[in-house]
Amino acid sequence: MPFPELVLASHNAGKLKELQAMLGDRVRLRSVGEFSHVEPEETGLSFVENAILKARNASRLSGLPALADDSGLAVDFLGGAPGIYSARYADGLGDAANNAKLLAALKDVPDAERGAQFVCCLALVRHADDPLPILCEGLWHGRILHEARGEHGFGYDPLFWVEERQCSSAELSPADKNQLSHRAIAMQLLKHRLGL
Ligand SMILES: O=P(O)(O)OP(=O)(O)OP(=O)(O)OC[C@H]1O[C@@H](n2cnc3c(O)ncnc32)[C@H](O)[C@@H]1O
Numbered sequence: 001m002p003f004p005e006l007v008l009a010s011h012n013a014g015k016l017k018e019l020q021a022m023l024g025d026r027v028r029l030r031s032v033g034e035f036s037h038v039e040p041e042e043t044g045l046s047f048v049e050n051a052i053l054k055a056r057n058a059s060r061l062s063g064l065p066a067l068a069d070d071s072g073l074a075v076d077f078l079g080g081a082p083g084i085y086s087a088r089y090a091d092g093l094g095d096a097a098n099n100a101k102l103l104a105a106l107k108d109v110p111d112a113e114r115g116a117q118f119v120c121c122l123a124l125v126r127h128a129d130d131p132l133p134i135l136c137e138g139l140w141h142g143r144i145l146h147e148a149r150g151e152h153g154f155g156y157d158p159l160f161w162v163e164e165r166q167c168s169s170a171e172l173s174p175a176d177k178n179q180l181s182h183r184a185i186a187m188q189l190l191k192h193r194l195g196l
């Protein structure tokens, strides 16, 4: 196993939980929070740029190989917003405020125009200056509900309708979300690349 221990370049507890569950016990994820509580500025214009930037920063702080997840929700009616700005959509006020802002932006928009995709870009760097990061991407298609449903997950999960299961992603069990999600698709690819 090339990476028995990886630093996860994330301060999001929901991601850590999901990614560790997907990786199983052959790779131990350590939070970058063990090394610093300062979050890097996400200055990239794409998911991949931000994922690489976060991975390099965590690797520099820890001296260890690092995995980053940059993800978000791209809503068709909003031209792909909030996209890379998903975490900060309501100016840093958190998940509930982000969800309220999204519902307001889609007020009176009919179901047929409420298509959206969750995007996940994973970047793994072997060291802070790695010239060839491993990059894997996953997309999960759904649509935005008119009101929140479900208690599981995090972020926009209560507003994301999963057609194949006829429920919101916050109504899926954690195990089911970890089979279907954008993050699950990207992680499958990464595991394949790592021979896991
Ligand atoms: O940057 P780190 O520290 O990893 O944590 P973050 O929460 O800021 O993460 P991102 O910058 O990648 O922003 C991702 C946002 O997209 C949303 N998001 C991503 N994956 C999600 C998921 O599986 N379910 C619900 N919302 C998700 C949620 O609002 C996240 O905060």
Ligand SMILES: [Mg+2]
Pocket: 042, 087
């Ligand atoms: Mg972030």
